[in-house]
Amino acid sequence: MPLIQYWRVLPRPLRIVAGRLIMIVPQMFGVMLVTFLLVRLLPGDPALLMLGNMATEEQIIALREKLGLNLSVYEQFMQYAGNVMHGDLGVSPFTSNPVVVDLLERAPATLELITYAMLLTILIGVAFAVISVIRPKGAIDYGSRVYGLAAGAIPDFWVGLLLIYFFFYVLGWAPAPFGRVDALVTPPPTVTGFYTIDSLLAGDLNAFFSAVGRLLLPVLTLAIVNAGALMKMTKTVFADAYRSDFIRHQRACGLSERTIVRSALRNSLPPIITLVGFLFGFLLGAAVLVETIFSWGGLGQYAVQAVINSDYAALQGFVLVAAAFILVVYLVVDILYELADPRIKV
């Protein structure tokens, strides 16, 4: 009983965060189980396949030992889980680095890409949704309907290629789609790993503009494809709020349209937060394709290389990190959702 009393005394935000943090332990465990089974699906000897054809006899025996291939499946899983928790995801035979090192090196590139893509997606999606609800049957309402239908049908990799064709080849406005900064510009010293932020911190405007230029097309690609879904769903949620009784009351009281829109948006915030969380998952998947087109050198391109080289240690590591990232995003989303909706009891 006393424990529960302590719980009740805690401030609400703290209770929300603590409650969610406990949930993530079994979830992580489940994710590890799936990535473990993933490599178990390999036909043949996983040790041989993970090491590649160049492996020596001793290496194979050592890895078999480490993977515990002669143990029972349960013991094998415990061993794998133990390795993961010590940050050991194996060694990639192609980069000959530990997979963890490879992933950490490439993570900022992908994070920078999807963060900016997320911001632009929210901006486009929410803006179009709001305008088409408050001005029904207008040009933007009609346009957004067509866009919403089309955006769900367009493959992101194809949009990226079309953007490259128009903005790089035809118009010459965008820089070449090779990497995160111009080949002649030295990347800024790493602080956050985001080139746009690091270059500003280093006071290197040259690198900053180069990094921004390189970001434009991939970010635009991701936003164009994903904003449609966000827009459609935001429209539904926002339209409900906009037509509800309290908005009618506000209008009757003579509040300005601006205030009304703002309070309708505030009330449709919780579902939008959930959608944004899901979008992060989509963006991470889409980043795999877009990074390939723009030679971005992030996690996605690493994963594609792993697929092409049959580099299963790297692939398994990437899948695990991707899922863990999504779990953390969902965690943050759940916490924000509960913070944004005071009606939810904790």
Added chain:
Amino acid sequence: MKNNGIVLEFLRRPSAVIGLTILALQIIAVIFAPMIAPYSPIEADPFASLEAPSVAHWLGTDVSGMDIFSRIVYATRINLLISITAVIVAFAIGVPLGLLIGYYRGLLSATVMRLFDFIQSFPVFVLGMALVSVMGQEIWNVAIVLAVLFIPMFARLIRAEVLSLRERPFISAARCSGATDLAIMFRHILPNAMTPAIVQISISIGMAILLTAGLSFVGAGVRMPTPEWGLMVSIGAQQMILGVWWVALFPGLAIVLAVLCFALLGDAAREVADPTARRR
């Protein structure tokens, strides 16, 4: 009589008409591919590499001189085959599974739901890519992987319906009159729970087409020289920077049309199935 009404209601919608038109075109392409395509879809012609669209090659040729129009027509077979098979398999497994875990709510059902949670906590494309690459890049493996990824979706839809239906009076009535669990599940609950899952079929086929194309694009799907839309776009990707637009543009358009077709049909089906969910 009642069914006729639904079909008419469906056909009255412009989205259904456009969707069905595109679908008809695709079916024609699938059946009559050898007659429509002027060239072989897999034969390279080194002397006709990267030719722009012309009378001889309507949509141009790719880097190895294969006719793009012919390949797009033949690719309809592969792309529709993979996507439709995957969705049918997912539907056939997901629906009974959802019925069972909705009807029996024991430890096993809870475990299956947690398993779905884990599968769905991975980004779909990432998990699909890893699974195909681990299982081997064969056409059938792509279909199997997509089916596995879609099973939780169908099972969840059915389960949600079953959960609300099983508390309804007509189910109690059936139970009182001595109906067995099996009869209640399949005769009384299932027919009433199917609608959302059936509507989802069309939309899922569109998603499957996009995923298949994406997987082939990154090299985790169908391989050369098999004609497949995503693979064709990836072959044109390098030339796009050099201004050769037709190699990647046209197969991409084929993807857009195909996905749009199933999305429109799905939208129309949803509106007919659920008149309260009319367009806002």
